Amino acid sequence: MSLLEIRNLTVEFDTATGPFRALKGVDYTVEKGEVLAIVGESGSGKSVAMLATMGLLPDTATVKADLMTFDGRDLQNLSSKERRNVIGKDISMIFQEPIASLNPCFTVGFQIGEVLKTHLGLQGKDVRNRTIELLKAVGIPQPEKRLSSFPHQMSGGQCQRVMIAMAIACQPKLLIADEPTTALDVTIQKQILDLLINIQSKSEMGLIMITHDMGVVAETADRVVVQYNGEQMEEAGVLELFESPKHPYTKALLSALPERAEGDRLPTVGDFAQAYSKEGGVAL
Amino acid sequence: MTDTIETVSRQSTRAVLKEFWFYFSVNRGAVIGLFVFLALVLVAVFAPYLTPHDPNMQYRDVFLLPPSWMEGGHVDYLLGTDAVGRDILSRLIMGSRLSLFVGVIVVVIALTGGIILGVIAGYYGGKIDTVIMRIMDVILAFPSLLLALVLVALLGPGLINAMISIAIVLQPHFVRLTRAAVMAEREREYVVAARVAGAGPLRLMFLTILPNCTAPLIVQATLSFSNAILDAAALGFLGMGAQPPTPEWGTMLAEAREFILRAWWVVTFPGVSILITVLAINLIGDGLRDALDPKLKRS
Amino acid sequence: MSDKKDKILSVRGITRDYVSSGGLFGKSETVHAIKGIDFDLYRGETLALVGESGCGKSTLARILTLIDAQTSGELIIRDKPINIAKNKISREMRSRIQIVFQNPYGSLNPRQKVGAVLEEPLKINFPEMPAEERRKKAMDMLKKVGLLPEHFGRYPHMFSGGQRQRIAIGRALMLNPRILVLDEPVSALDLSIQAQILNLLKDLQDEFNLSYLFISHDLSVVKYLADRVMVMYFGEIVEHGDRDQIFNDPQHDYTKTLLAATPKTSIESIRARVSRHKASA
Numbered sequence: 001m002s003l004l005e006i007r008n009l010t011v012e013f014d015t016a017t018g019p020f021r022a023l024k025g026v027d028y029t030v031e032k033g034e035v036l037a038i039v040g041e042s043g044s045g046k047s048v049a050m051l052a053t054m055g056l057l058p059d060t061a062t063v064k065a066d067l068m069t070f071d072g073r074d075l076q077n078l079s080s081k082e083r084r085n086v087i088g089k090d091i092s093m094i095f096q097e098p099i100a101s102l103n104p105c106f107t108v109g110f111q112i113g114e115v116l117k118t119h120l121g122l123q124g125k126d127v128r129n130r131t132i133e134l135l136k137a138v139g140i141p142q143p144e145k146r147l148s149s150f151p152h153q154m155s156g157g158q159c160q161r162v163m164i165a166m167a168i169a170c171q172p173k174l175l176i177a178d179e180p181t182t183a184l185d186v187t188i189q190k191q192i193l194d195l196l197i198n199i200q201s202k203s204e205m206g207l208i209m210i211t212h213d214m215g216v217v218a219e220t221a222d223r224v225v226v227q228y229n230g231e232q233m234e235e236a237g238v239l240e241l242f243e244s245p246k247h248p249y250t251k252a253l254l255s256a257l258p259e260r261a262e263g264d265r266l267p268t269v270g271d272f273a274q275a276y277s278k279e280g281g282v283a284l
Numbered sequence: 285m286t287d288t289i290e291t292v293s294r295q296s297t298r299a300v301l302k303e304f305w306f307y308f309s310v311n312r313g314a315v316i317g318l319f320v321f322l323a324l325v326l327v328a329v330f331a332p333y334l335t336p337h338d339p340n341m342q343y344r345d346v347f348l349l350p351p352s353w354m355e356g357g358h359v360d361y362l363l364g365t366d367a368v369g370r371d372i373l374s375r376l377i378m379g380s381r382l383s384l385f386v387g388v389i390v391v392v393i394a395l396t397g398g399i400i401l402g403v404i405a406g407y408y409g410g411k412i413d414t415v416i417m418r419i420m421d422v423i424l425a426f427p428s429l430l431l432a433l434v435l436v437a438l439l440g441p442g443l444i445n446a447m448i449s450i451a452i453v454l455q456p457h458f459v460r461l462t463r464a465a466v467m468a469e470r471e472r473e474y475v476v477a478a479r480v481a482g483a484g485p486l487r488l489m490f491l492t493i494l495p496n497c498t499a500p501l502i503v504q505a506t507l508s509f510s511n512a513i514l515d516a517a518a519l520g521f522l523g524m525g526a527q528p529p530t531p532e533w534g535t536m537l538a539e540a541r542e543f544i545l546r547a548w549w550v551v552t553f554p555g556v557s558i559l560i561t562v563l564a565i566n567l568i569g570d571g572l573r574d575a576l577d578p579k580l581k582r583s
Numbered sequence: 584m585s586d587k588k589d590k591i592l593s594v595r596g597i598t599r600d601y602v603s604s605g606g607l608f609g610k611s612e613t614v615h616a617i618k619g620i621d622f623d624l625y626r627g628e629t630l631a632l633v634g635e636s637g638c639g640k641s642t643l644a645r646i647l648t649l650i651d652a653q654t655s656g657e658l659i660i661r662d663k664p665i666n667i668a669k670n671k672i673s674r675e676m677r678s679r680i681q682i683v684f685q686n687p688y689g690s691l692n693p694r695q696k697v698g699a700v701l702e703e704p705l706k707i708n709f710p711e712m713p714a715e716e717r718r719k720k721a722m723d724m725l726k727k728v729g730l731l732p733e734h735f736g737r738y739p740h741m742f743s744g745g746q747r748q749r750i751a752i753g754r755a756l757m758l759n760p761r762i763l764v765l766d767e768p769v770s771a772l773d774l775s776i777q778a779q780i781l782n783l784l785k786d787l788q789d790e791f792n793l794s795y796l797f798i799s800h801d802l803s804v805v806k807y808l809a810d811r812v813m814v815m816y817f818g819e820i821v822e823h824g825d826r827d828q829i830f831n832d833p834q835h836d837y838t839k840t841l842l843a844a845t846p847k848t849s850i851e852s853i854r855a856r857v858s859r860h861k862a863s864a
Contacts, residue, residue: 041773042744185635186800190844201863212773215803215846218853222860239857243850256778257848258807265785266778266807293696293736300738473690477754480648481704482677495694 003174003206004030004053007067011045011052014060022048022061024230030174033204035197037221037238039211039253045230046210050176054087071173089119092167096179098159102151108135108162109147115169134165139195157188161195168199174206181216193220214257218242226250307575314571320564328380335374336362339531343369348547364549366540372549375531376557382532383513383561386447390512391505393451398458399501403489405459406466417463420456428453429518436524443516443532446525450515454508461504465497499576506569510562517558533558589626591761591794592647592680596621597656599642616642618818619656624762629788629795631805631826633841634815640798643815644766647796648682661761674708678758685767687747691739697750698735701725704757720757727790728753729783745776749783756787764796769804781808802845806830814838 011023023045030036040046052063053075068075070091078086095101103111112131116122122130128147135143138161151159160180167175177196181189197220200207209220217224217238224241226233226249234247245251254260255267309315327334337343337360349365350357357364363372405416423431435449436442469475470493478492519525520534528535533554540550599617617639624630634640645651646658652668659665660679665672684690691700701721705712722732728749739747748768755763765784769777781804788795799805805812805826812829814822814837822835833839847853 041775186802187635187840187844189846201860213846214774214848218848219846219856222857239850239853242848242853253774254848256775257803258778258781259803259848261807265782288733289735292733293698296696296737296741299741473684473686474692476645476650477682477684477690477751478692478703479650480677480682481754481758482674482707483703484707487707492692496692 001072002029002069003032003034003071004028004208005067005069006049006053006065009049009052009063009065009068011048011057011064012062014062022230023052026225026227026230026232027235028208028225030206030208032173032206033201035200035207035209035220035222037209037211037217037224038227039214039217039224040227041212043229044227046227047178049227050093050178050208050210054091054093054176055083056087088115089170090172091174091176092170092172093176093178094160094163094167094180096182098156098163098183099151101163102159104151107148107150108154109149112162112166112169115166119170130169131165134169135162137168137199138162138165139191140165155188156184157192160184160188160192164192164195164199168203168205171203172205174208175200176208176210178210179212180209182211182213189216196220214253226253304575308571311571311574313567314574317564317567317571320560321568324380324561324564325384327377328384331377331381335371335377336360337371337374339370339374339378340529341370343371345369348543348550350547351549363553364547366536366550367543367547370529372553375536376533376553378531379533379536379554379557380561382443382526382530383516383558386443386450386516387509387512387565389447390451390454390516391509393448394454394458394508394512395501395505397451398455399462399494401455402459402462403466403494406463407470407485407489407493409467413463416459420459423453424456426453429515432515432519433522433524436519441524441527443526443530446516446519447512450512450519453515454511457504457508458501461500462497465500466493469493469496502576503569503573506565506572510565510569513558513565514562590623591626591661592624593657593659594620594622594647595657595659597643597646597653597658599639599646599651600654616818617646617653620820622813622820622823624794624796626761626794627788627792628810629797629808631797631799631809631812632815633799633802633805633812635800638815639818640815641766644682644764644796644798647762648680648764649677678704678708679760680762680764681755681758681760682764682766683748683751683755683768685771687744687751687771690751691747693739696736696738697725697730697742700739700750700754701757704754708758724753724757727756727787729779743776744772745779748772748776748780752780752783752787756791759791760793762794762796764798766798767800768797770799770801777804784808802830802841814841 006026006028008025008027009023010021010025013020013022026045026049028036028038028049038046038049048057051057052061053068055075055078057063065076070086073086075083075086102108109128109131112134113127116127116130131147132143135146140146140158140161146154151162154162175196180196181192184192193216196207199205209216211217221238223235224238225235226241226247228249233249234241234245236246241250242254245254252267258266343365346358346361346365347369348367349361351364352359352362361371361373363376365371366375401416401420405413432446432449432453435452436445439445439449466489475488475492478488483492516525516532517534517537520532521538523538526532526535528539536554537551540547540554543550597617597620598615601614601616603612603614620643622630632640632643642651646653649665649667649672652666657664660676663676665676695703698718698721701724702717705717705720722735725732725735730746730749730753734742734746739750742750752768768784769780772780784795785808787793795808797805797808809826812824812826813820814829814835816835816837822829822833822838829838830842833842
């Protein structure tokens with residue numbers, strides 16, 4: 001049984017100018033201990049898909065799916081109380097803007113402690129000890145001192161580490177990382193990615209990486225889903241995808257990478273879109 | 285070729301206006317307010333043709349006549365007459381002119397002064413900013429009506445002086461708002477880009493930055509419009525604004541003070557007129573805020 | 584590729600300090616954002632400036648584009664020393680060096696139609712130019728950066744990020760500059776759009792013989808575009824050399840860290856990672 005299984009997911013938003021389809025029937029499967037990368041450019045619906053899975057979309061969104069199970073439980077028919085038990089405990093998420101994702105009014109220690117108290121029911125000294133343990137696990141130096149720091153006293157990279165600590169506090173079975181390193185410098189990005197993969201492989205956790213960066217995919221993923229405009233273009237193992245991409249869009253994306261550039265000009269997705277639509281494919 | 289470009293240009297202007305109207309019209313109250321206000325403007329423009337009587341004509345045979353639907357009322361005087369036999373409806377219609385006039389003039393004076401001072405304070409910052417803002421703080425520290433009263437007392441009673449003093453009292457709000465907006469925009473990249481292109485301070489202040497600060501100013505201007513009408517009425521009521529026999533709503537209220545118990549209509553109708561006007565304008569202001577403030581826009 | 588003799592910009596010992604006041608009772612503190620930088624820029628070449636956020640890259644860009652004054656040091660454009668704190672700069676000097684910003688959403692005035700955006704630099708610097716000519720020049724530029732004539736009358740919010748960046752590039756070129764400072768011009772764009780903009784920049788460089796100072800934190804883009812590379816770290820240039828030299832044989836520790844941290848998308852490195860992963864599992 002797969003950890004997360006989603007079949008034919010569609011999401012529609014009610015907007016002022018009529019309904020807008022953000023997702024047009026996509027499938028995802030994540031196995032235990034697997035890293036799935038969802039790649040796409042802005043507007044591809046990659047974040048929407050995961051927010052829909054977690055039930056975090058606003059009321060204007062209509063979510064439909066043939067199947068949506070997590071660890072054998074149907075996510076679609078959960079009561080809000082059951083949902084709260086699953087989300088934040090068994091599934092957790094980290095976001096792009098680490099500093100904005102933390103509450104600026106409370107100390108780091110307090111915010112991690114909150115998670116431990118609500119989901120695990122820890123009390124008193126246990127909370128503090130576990131918090132220090134977590135901060136140590138995500139590589140924050142002098143965790144005892146950092147407990148009483150406020151988010152604004154730390155760098156972006158450190159805030160992202162704290163977010164990760166909060167996300168893994170309850171030992172989730174699935175972690176969703178939405179562009180976790182986009183706002184960070186390359187050197188910090190490397191550290192955060194290494195940390196995530198490290199934690200993931202140690203705990204046999206499922207990890208979904210939402211990203212637009214092919215570099216991040218190459219460095220982390222086991223399997224990749226390529227998305228464009230709310231549709232799934234291709235799904236493949238990471239090596240297979242980079243070695244022999246099947247879909248023209250994937251080919252275009254890969255050849256647009258400057259480090260893979262051949263010759264003086266970069267081919268653009270537009271060039272491929274033309275060739276592709278001539279072959280009778282969906283308009284890109 | 286040039287034609288298509290012109291068409292596209294006009295189309296995009298229209299698209300922007302259309303979007304504005306879309307967000308404005310979502311707010312029902314604002315649309316109602318707009319229609320009431322437009323009706324009021326029409327009444328003010330065509331006032332001389334709409335009044336059934338001369339507003340200052342005293343009909344000696346009909347003092348304090350009740351409205352026409354009441355016992356003892358007369359169809360000729362739809363809303364009754366006042367203590368000296370003048371037709372209330374005619375006076376209200378003529379009064380709408382004064383009220384709108386007061387609103388427009390006060391807002392124009394306060395807005396112009398406020399924008400100039402605010403842009404300068406926000407753009408230059410430092411000492412200039414401190415001096416301007418402290419003066420504004422001093423003005424704001426007085427209860428506004430009291431300050432207006434003092435100013436009128438110095439300048440002498442009358443509608444024009446009342447308007448000037450109300451404008452001075454309202455101005456600091458515009459200064460503050462403009463300054464805050466300018467400070468937020470000043471470091472934006474498009475402003476820096478204009479600087480790199482060689483734009484001087486005047487151009488930057490008034491052509492580059494100011495057009496991007498208009499949203500809060502328009503909203504504030506609408507709300508000040510109603511405030512001005514209210515303050516002018518208050519000054520009129522206190523005998524410091526328009527002088528009798530001018531048919532100004534506040535002055536009408538003041539003249540009718542002693543008849544509140546005997547003839548309710550003399551007081552009620554001018555009061556209701558002020559209420560409706562102010563309410564309509566405030567509703568419009570609310571709608572403008574919805575339509576212009578990007579932070580409130582639902583994507 | 585670049586004519587090494589034709590030096591177009593020289594920077595000698597430039598520093599920039601910021602004094603932050605410590606409030607009413609605190610001591611004021613001086614932050615050295617840039618600690619003495621030297622380099623030359625030649626005609627037609629692309630010099631990349633690499634470094635992490637907060638290292639002083641953007642501060643340097645602001646000095647070069649004559650927005651801020653340097654605290655000390657010399658800025659020489661075409662053999663003429665320039666210090667905006669001391670002398671007024673001529674219109675001609677101003678137009679020599681222009682800038683393109685990172686954020687395509689913030690760098691265009693939302694109240695100006697695209698045509699007005701492009702015409703503005705001409706309006707300011709050549710007020711005597713007839714409106715017809717101005718319009719024609721703006722139209723030509725629109726075409727050059729790959730947009731359509733009918734885009735002339737639209738507002739910036741009607742365009743995508745990539746198109747806006749094209750407009751911003753067009754505006755920077757309106758005054759016929761010799762040098763373009765590109766402050767992370769593609770890092771806010773999607774990959775496919777990024778490729779288009781990079782191509783456009785290459786084309787424009789060839790056409791106008793422009794010199795680029797390309798500021799970026801993305802080494803893969805730098806490797807693709809740059810002739811020479813400077814690595815900046817805490818307000819100093821720690822390494823400086825030809826592209827291949829920097830990428831193949833980095834000397835400074837920071838450069839090495841930077842290169843090691845850049846994600847690798849080659850098949851070999853992915854294969855190595857996957858097999859490592861399998862071995863450990």
